[in-house]
Structures are given as C-alpha cells and as structure tokens.
Amino acid sequence: MARIELEGIQKRWGPVWGVRDVNLDIKDEELVVFLGPSGCGKTTTMRMIAGLEEPTEGTIRMDGELVNDFDARDRDVAMVFQGYALYPNMSIYENIRFPLRMRDVPKAEHEKLVREAAQLVELEDYLDRKPGALSGGQRQRAALARAIVRKPKVFLMDEPLSNLDAKLRHAMRVQIKHLQRQLRITTVYVTHDQIEAMTLADRIVVMDSGLIQQIGTPDEIYSDPANTFVASFIGSPPMNIVSGVIENRTFRSEGIEIPELQIDHSGPTSFGIRPEDCVVARDASRPSHFRGSVYGVEPTGDLTYLTMRAGDKNFEVKTDRSYRADLGAEERIAFDTERMYFFDTESGRRIT
Amino acid sequence: MASIRRTGGEKLWIRYLILGAWALFCITPALWFLSIGLRPRTEIITPQPIYWPTFSLDAWHMLWSDWPMAKYLRNSVAAIFGSVLIDLVLAIPAAYSLARYEYRGRDDIGFYILSTRMMAPAIVAIPIFFLFRNAGLLDTVWALMLIYAAVNLSVVTWIIRSYMLDIPKELEDSARTDGASDLRILWEIIIPAIRPGIITAAVIAMIFAINEFLFTLLIASTPKAYTMSVALANFTGGSDGVIYNAIALVAFLAFIPVFIVVVAIQKHLSRGLTLGAVKG
Numbered sequence: 001m002a003r004i005e006l007e008g009i010q011k012r013w014g015p016v017w018g019v020r021d022v023n024l025d026i027k028d029e030e031l032v033v034f035l036g037p038s039g040c041g042k043t044t045t046m047r048m049i050a051g052l053e054e055p056t057e058g059t060i061r062m063d064g065e066l067v068n069d070f071d072a073r074d075r076d077v078a079m080v081f082q083g084y085a086l087y088p089n090m091s092i093y094e095n096i097r098f099p100l101r102m103r104d105v106p107k108a109e110h111e112k113l114v115r116e117a118a119q120l121v122e123l124e125d126y127l128d129r130k131p132g133a134l135s136g137g138q139r140q141r142a143a144l145a146r147a148i149v150r151k152p153k154v155f156l157m158d159e160p161l162s163n164l165d166a167k168l169r170h171a172m173r174v175q176i177k178h179l180q181r182q183l184r185i186t187t188v189y190v191t192h193d194q195i196e197a198m199t200l201a202d203r204i205v206v207m208d209s210g211l212i213q214q215i216g217t218p219d220e221i222y223s224d225p226a227n228t229f230v231a232s233f234i235g236s237p238p239m240n241i242v243s244g245v246i247e248n249r250t251f252r253s254e255g256i257e258i259p260e261l262q263i264d265h266s267g268p269t270s271f272g273i274r275p276e277d278c279v280v281a282r283d284a285s286r287p288s289h290f291r292g293s294v295y296g297v298e299p300t301g302d303l304t305y306l307t308m309r310a311g312d313k314n315f316e317v318k319t320d321r322s323y324r325a326d327l328g329a330e331e332r333i334a335f336d337t338e339r340m341y342f343f344d345t346e347s348g349r350r351i352t
Numbered sequence: 353m354a355s356i357r358r359t360g361g362e363k364l365w366i367r368y369l370i371l372g373a374w375a376l377f378c379i380t381p382a383l384w385f386l387s388i389g390l391r392p393r394t395e396i397i398t399p400q401p402i403y404w405p406t407f408s409l410d411a412w413h414m415l416w417s418d419w420p421m422a423k424y425l426r427n428s429v430a431a432i433f434g435s436v437l438i439d440l441v442l443a444i445p446a447a448y449s450l451a452r453y454e455y456r457g458r459d460d461i462g463f464y465i466l467s468t469r470m471m472a473p474a475i476v477a478i479p480i481f482f483l484f485r486n487a488g489l490l491d492t493v494w495a496l497m498l499i500y501a502a503v504n505l506s507v508v509t510w511i512i513r514s515y516m517l518d519i520p521k522e523l524e525d526s527a528r529t530d531g532a533s534d535l536r537i538l539w540e541i542i543i544p545a546i547r548p549g550i551i552t553a554a555v556i557a558m559i560f561a562i563n564e565f566l567f568t569l570l571i572a573s574t575p576k577a578y579t580m581s582v583a584l585a586n587f588t589g590g591s592d593g594v595i596y597n598a599i600a601l602v603a604f605l606a607f608i609p610v611f612i613v614v615v616a617i618q619k620h621l622s623r624g625l626t627l628g629a630v631k632g
Contacts, residue, residue: 052525072528085526089544098540102531146530156529 002062002076002153002186003028004049009058011044011210018044020210022058031180031187035197035233036207042190043158045207049188050156051075062153073102078147079156082163084139086131086146092118093127096146103150117149120179137168144176148183155180155187161196173199194234198222206230223339228348231272231341237305237316241272243345251342255292255310258335263342263352270348272341275316280306280323281334288332290315294325308333382607389601396596411597419583420575421602427572428579428606430493432561435500436554442501443509443553448538450509451516452524462513469506473566481570491577499567504557511556515549516542548620555613555621562610580606 004026011018019041026032034042047053049060051072060067067075078099086095096114105113118124121141131139140160147155157176161169177200180187191197197204198218206213206221206229214226225231231239244253246269251258253271281288292310299305304323308315308331317333325331342351388396392408415421450462480499481490489495519542527537543550568582578586584602587595614621 047525050525050529052528072525073531073533075529077529079526079529081522081526083520083522085520085522087523087527087541087545089547098527098532099530102527102536 004154004186005061007059009045009048010056011048011053012056017210022212024205024215026186026188029184029186031189031200031202033197033201033204034188034190034207035194035204037192040207041210042207046156046158046188046190050077050079076152077154077156078152079158080143080147080160082159084143086139086142088131091127092123092129092131092142095131095142096149099146099150105150113149117145120148121145136164137172140164140172148179152185155185157187157189159191176200194236206233226350228270228343235274237275239272239274240315241270242313243268243270245269254313256290258289265342265351268345270343270345272343273335273339275318277336277339278317279334280317280319281332286334288334290333292331294327294329294331297325382604385600385604389597389604391597393597411601415598415601424578424580424583427493427577431496431500431579432558434497435504435561436557438497438501439504439508439557440550440554443505443512444543446509447513447516448542451513465506465509477566477570480567484571490571491573493577495571496568496577496579499571500561500564504560508553508557511553512546512549515546519545551617552620555617559610562606
C-alpha cells in the first residue's frame with residue numbers, strides 16, 4: 001500500500017530526452033496505466049519509480065518519503081517484465097521464493113507464502129518445473145506470483161501481456177485486474193495497447209514525447225480528450241480527425257459541412273468524430289454532414305466497418321452488421337452533433 | 353516420392369562417407385601413437401613395415417619406474433587446474449564489469465585485456481624469466497599456475513563476457529527489484545545462467561595449459577616442476593637416445609582427458625568459440 005508522488009521528473013541521456021516533465025500523484029490502491037506509443041517515456045518513468053533508472057531532475061516520493069536515493073532493492077516494489085524475466089536455472093518454486101530469500105523473510109514462512117501466491121495464479125501444479133517447460137501464459141503467471149508473493153508496496157508492470165496471443169491476453173487482463181482489486185496494492189501498468197489501458201485502469205496517463213498529454217479515468221480520456229494526440233490514440237478504429245476552417249459558425253472541409261455550430265471560434269480548425277458517432281444517412285430527407293464515396297466495407301460479424309473517402313482522406317464509420325455497399329458508391333453520413341470535437345489545428349489542443 | 357527419397361538417401365550416404373573419412377584422418381595420429389606406445393622399442397625403428405605388431409608394455413613400465421612420471425603428472429594437473437581456478441576467480445567479476453557496468457574507459461580496458469593475447473609469447477619470455485627469478489618462484493608449480501593463468505586470462509574473460517552479454521538485462525533488473533545485491537545477482541542469477549560458458553572457457557584454458565611448452569621450459573629448470581609436455585622433450589635426449597614408444601605413450605595419455613572433455617561438451621565449445629569471435 002502506497003501513495004506515489006512524482007514531481008518535475010525529467011530523464012536525459014546526454015542530449016537525448018527520455019522524459020521531459022512528469023508530475024503525477026498516484027493514490028493508494030490505485031491502478032494507473034501509462035499509455036503511449038513506444039519511445040514516449042512511459043517505461044522510463046516506471047523504471048524511475050522502480051529505482052532502476054535515476055531521474056535527472058525531480059523527486060519521487062512513496063508515502064511521503066523521498067526515495068530518489070533508494071536503490072531498487074530498498075524500495076519495496078515488485079516488477080513484472082515484458083519478457084517475464086524468470087530465472088532460467090531455478091524451478092518455478094524457487095523463482096517465486098527468490099524475493100522472500102532476498103528480503104530475509106523467515107524460512108519457515110516460505111513454503112506457505114509460495115503456495116499461496118501460486119494458488120492465486122493457479123500454478124500450484126507446476127512448481128517443480130523449470131521456466132523453460134512452461135507455456136507463455138504460465139510463465140506470465142509465474143512472474144505475477146513472484147511479484148505478489150511478498151506483498152510489496154507497489155506493483156510495476158511493464159507491458160506484461162504483449163508476448164501473449166489475443167485470447168490469452170484477455171484472460172490474463174481479467175486476472176490481473178482481479179488480483180489487484182483483491183490484494184489492494186498500488187499498481188502502475190505500462191502498455192501501448194489502448195484496450196488494455198481502458199479495461200484495466202482506474203486512471204490512464206497518456207504520454208507522448210516524454211510529456212503527459214492527459215490524465216483521467218478511461219471515460220474522461222475517451223469522451224473528453226484534451227488534444228488530437230489523445231483523441232487519435234484511443235479508440236479502435238481511432239477518431240476521425242479532419243482539418244478545415246470554421247467561418248460564420250460553419251465548419252468546412254473536403255466533403256464535410258457542419259452548420260450552426262455553438263462555438264465562438266473561427267479560422268483553421270481540426271474536427272474530430274468517432275466512427276461510432278457517425279450514421280449512414282440513406283434517407284435523402286435526413287440532414288447529413290459528409291459526402292464521400294465508399295472505399296472499403298469490412299464486416300466483422302457484430303458490426304461493419306465502412307471506410308469512406310473524400311479527396312485524399314479516409315474516414316471511418318461504424319455501421320450495423322447488415323450494411324453492405326458497392327465500392328465507389330456515393331454515401332451520405334450524418335454526425336451525432338452532441339459528440340463532435342474541435343481542436344486548434346496548430347497546437348492540437350481541444351477547443352470544445 | 354520414391355525418387356526424392358532415393359536421392360536424399362544417396363546424399364546422406366555421401367555425407368557419412370566424407371565425414372567418416374575426415375574423422376578417420378583426424379583420429380589416425382592418436383591411434384598411431386597408441387600403436388607405437390604399445391610396441392617394443394626395437395620394433396619401432398626397423399626399416400621394414402610390420403603388419404602384425406608385437407604387443408609390449410615396455411614403455412609403460414619404463415615411464416613409471418625409470419622416470420618420475422607420477423610427479424610430472426601431478427605437476428601438470430596441479431598447474432592446469434590451479435591456473436583455471438585462478439582464471440575463473442579473476443575473469444568472472446572482470447567479465448561482469450565489462451558486460452554490465454557503464455564507466456569511462458570500459459571498452460578500452462576490455463581491449464587492453466584482450467591485447468595481452470596479441471603478443472608473441474617469445475617476446476615476453478625473457479622479462480618473465482627475470483620476473484619469476486626475482487620473485488624466487490623459478491622451478492615451482494606455483495609459477496606455472498600463475499603463468500598459465502596469465503596467458504589464458506584474457507581469453508577466459510572474453511568468452512565469459514560474451515555469454516554474459518547474452519543474458520537479458522531484464523533478469524538482473526528483476527533480481528534487483530526482488531531485493532538482490534549486485535554480488536548475489538552475480539552469484540545466484542548470472543553464474544548459473546552462463547554455466548555452459550564458464551565450462552567452455554575453462555576447457556579452452558585447460559587445453560592451452562596442457563599444450564603450454566615455452567614458459568614451462570623457461571620456468572621449470574629441473575624435474576621438480578616438470579610437466580608432461582616438458583617431460584616429453586626429455587625423452588628425445590640423454591644417453592638412451594630418442595625413446596619413441598615412451599614419447600608416443602605420454603602424448604596419447606595427455607590426449608585422452610582432453611579428448612573426453614571436448615567430446616562431452618562439444619556443443620558448448622563450438623558456441624563459445626564462435627560467440628567469443630563474433631561478439632564485440
């Protein structure tokens with residue numbers, strides 16, 4: 001159990017910036033996900049919390065105590081790595097026991113603690129095996145068991161699921177969330193997968209180029225993105241963002257016209273709308289905002305992805321499962337006017 | 353289908369033939385030595401070819417009764433194992449430092465260590481002789497241990513380093529967050545993980561040490577510190593002339609342990625040699 005405060009954290013290797021400026025207050029028992037593309041500084045920030053990297057500037061506090069000068073082994077954090085990092089020469093039992101031995105937990109308790117941890121991840125039957133004899137999912141669970149065995153103050157998870165296939169990833173995601181709730185341990189989770197972030201997080205920290213772009217609950221991040229980066233990083237397929245101009249409360253871009261806007265802004269503007277907030281308007285009497293030609297139709301079973309094209313830009317629309325159209329056909333699209341986003345074209349910052 | 357299988361079979365056949373011939377070519381000297389070593393001395397120097405050699409243990413008996421062979425053997429074993437032990441104790445921490453820590457001049461130091469190997473041994477022979485004389489170590493097994501260890505240290509360090517570079521950094525990060533100190537990480541995580549590398553390096557050092565001749569001759573001036581390789585040279589001179597069967601037998605006996613070890617670990621050995629060669 002711990003609260004983690006990061007203040008003015010920077011990390012530089014010579015001229016190369018890893019993290020530019022991170023300020024973050026992680027509450028006790030919270031599960032915070034760092035989300036961003038590779039190279040955005042999310043793993044570096046986590047490694048600084050772990051004590052595996054030293055910040056160039058800034059302070060890290062755990063439960064109010066300054067831990068900048070604490071070595072990784074004195075911070076009482078447990079980390080799960082992308083490649084599992086199981087010790088290949090030790091059995092799973094010895095792997096899970098390793099942190100207990102290193103931290104001088106009385107020997108008499110080892111057996112009980114290891115079995116408890118193994119049971120939590122359903123791995124009791126594999127304790128005698130070497131890591132090499134386990135499947136990817138089992139290795140991942142062994143790594144989890146090793147992290148939870150000594151009930152650390154903080155869990156750090158660095159893309160723990162990225163080496164697993166999609167089905168297993170879903171199962172492990174549910175298990176990780178369940179464990180975290182059950183053990184009530186403050187957790188920082190790093191991923192580039194927005195689905196993982198949305199499903200796991202109490203709060204998401206979206207990062208790019210070493211800077212925090214937005215901090216918020218999954219809901220806030222999804223429905224109230226602070227800028228075009230966050231808007232286009234979250235969602236699958238991502239938000240459509242089109243640059244155009246607002247004049248006389250009307251936004252215009254190639255194929256798009258949205259009149260009667262309720263915002264006081266004019267000049268170059270980027271407009272964004274999520275694929276699920278667009279409707280195909282075949283009924284000519286219905287108002288529509290966008291005209292283009294059908295570029296691709298992808299049925300997935302439960303819904304159909306429609307890709308429209310206007311000029312040289314693609315535009316994604318989620319339609320219902322029965323939608324079909326010929327390539328090149330003209331189609332009119334109406335937007336949910338309650339769910340439109342406008343961004344400053346230059347800075348990318350949200351206007352409304 | 354059938355024709356494909358037949359051509360495959362033919363190819364396999366040819367492969368076995370070529371490899372078998374090569375193996376025979378390689379092993380023939382050893383078998384030849386064994387054959388000479390187990391024949392009476394008179395038979396070896398006859399000019400006529402002999403098709404049915406006479407079996408004799410003359411050379412074997414002579415080795416143990418006329419020469420202090422047991423002592424030579426003891427010296428060899430002590431010097432070789434002692435030197436390998438010294439090498440491992442020094443090379444493992446050095447390799448770990450070179451492979452894992454970041455510090456100014458690290459790569460230069462790595463190069464200096466390797467560069468000791470680039471010198472022809474004869475160049476340093478005289479200074480080394482004086483060094484050991486002044487230290488009062490001439491004619492001792494200790495000196496042999498030290499000199500073998502010094503000659504091999506660079507290679508052993510580099511082989512072990514290349515194995516360490518192969519260990520994912522995550523493993524150490526993980527051990528560190530689990531609460532392990534640097535020394536425990538080295539002892540409990542790194543060393544077990546690179547055991548094949550350590551064995552390879554030790555065997556390579558051992559082979560070098562068994563074959564070492566120049567420095568041994570220089571340092572061991574009396575039978576007190578003679579090893580097998582120098583003892584061999586003694587069979588060529590003296591009042592008895594060149595004792596071919598004894599030479600052959602000693603050479604064969606020296607070959608056996610190396611042969612067994614190399615066969616046992618050949619998979620690791622080839623990996624160790626190529627890794628050491630390719631990794632910078």
